[in-house]
Amino acid sequence: MPLTFPRSALVFIAASAVITGANGQNNPDLQAPRAGSPGMSACPPVTQLKAASIHGTWRVRFAPAPAGLPADATLRLERHAEFSESVAGFVTRELGPTAVQPAGGGHAAKAQLAGDLEDGHLTLDESSNGISITGAWNGKMVEGTCGRKISGTWKDMSSSAPADAPDIPFTLERVSGW
Template sequence: MTTSLSFKFALLFIAVSALSMKAYGQNATPNQPGAVTACPPVQQFKPAQIHGTWRVRFTPAPAGLPADATLQLQRHAEFSESVAGFVSRELGPITVKPAQGGHAARAQLAGDLEDGYLTLDESSNGISITGAWNGKMLEGSCGKTITGTWKDMSSSAPPDAPEVPFILERLSGW
C-alpha cells in the first residue's frame, strides 16, 4: 500500500511541478513568445505574393527626385504571372511641366518576379521606359523586404546615370 501511495504522490508532484513551470515544451506555437516561424526560400515566392503597397527608400536620393516613394503592385492585366502597378513620388509644386527631369509624380510599373529577383520597368508617360528596377528579396524577410538598384532611363538622364540603391519594405498586401 505504501508503494501505491508513493506512486500517487510522485504523479501529483510531477503535475504540480509542470504547472508551476507553465509547462513550456519543445512544441512552441507561432503565437508564443520566442517562437520562430520559418520563411520559405525566396525562390518559392510567386508574383501574387508581392501584390500590395510598398515603401521605397533610396540611398542616396536619385538626382532631382525624393529619397522616399510608394509602390503599389498588383496582377498584370495581360500577363497573370507578371506584376504591374505604380510608383508615386512627392515632387513638390510643379506649375509648368507635368514631369520633373523626365519623371512624373505617378509612373506606371510592369515587370516580373522570378526566383526571388524582381525586375520592373517604369514609365512616366506610358510609352517609353523612364526607370529600371532590379531587386532581390531579402532571405528570411518572409517576402517583406526587397533590396536592389534603380537606374534613371529617362530622356533627361545622363548616359552614365548611376544605379541608385533602394530598399522596398512591404506596408500592406497579400
C-alpha cells in the first residue's frame, strides 16, 4: 500500500523549505564537525593511543617489497589472549612460487603476530611456524591520522634471511576496526 500524505502536510513541507531556503544541508554550521574544526577536537596525540585503538584490519604496503615476498599484505590485530594491554593477530600474504616456505625457515602465507603499542610506537614479532621469530615490525603511529596510519620498518628474521637483511619500510593503513 503506497504511503500518502495529506495535502496540507505537503504544503507545510514545501512552505518550510521556501521559508528556510532549504539550505540546512549546505550550511556548514549545521553539518557534523570535522577534525580540527570548531566544535570538535583534533586527533589525540599518538602517545595517548592504547593497544585497543589498533584492533582491526590493516593494509600493509612495503616499499620496496621484501625479497621473495609481495609488496602488499593484510594485518589483523586484536586483543592478546593473555596480556590485555598487548595485541595479537596475523599477517597474510599472497605468496608466489619463489617464496621460501616455513619448512625451510622462511615465511608462511599466514603468520602469527604479537606485540605492543607504547607511547605511539608499535612493535610486533612475526612467526611463520608458531615457534621462532621470522619477522620484526617496528613502527610509529602517524600524528594527525587519528590512529589510522602507522609507518615503520620490517626486518626478515627467518633462518633463510641473509645475515645483513635490510630494514624494509612499510606503511599500515586501517581498513576496518576502531
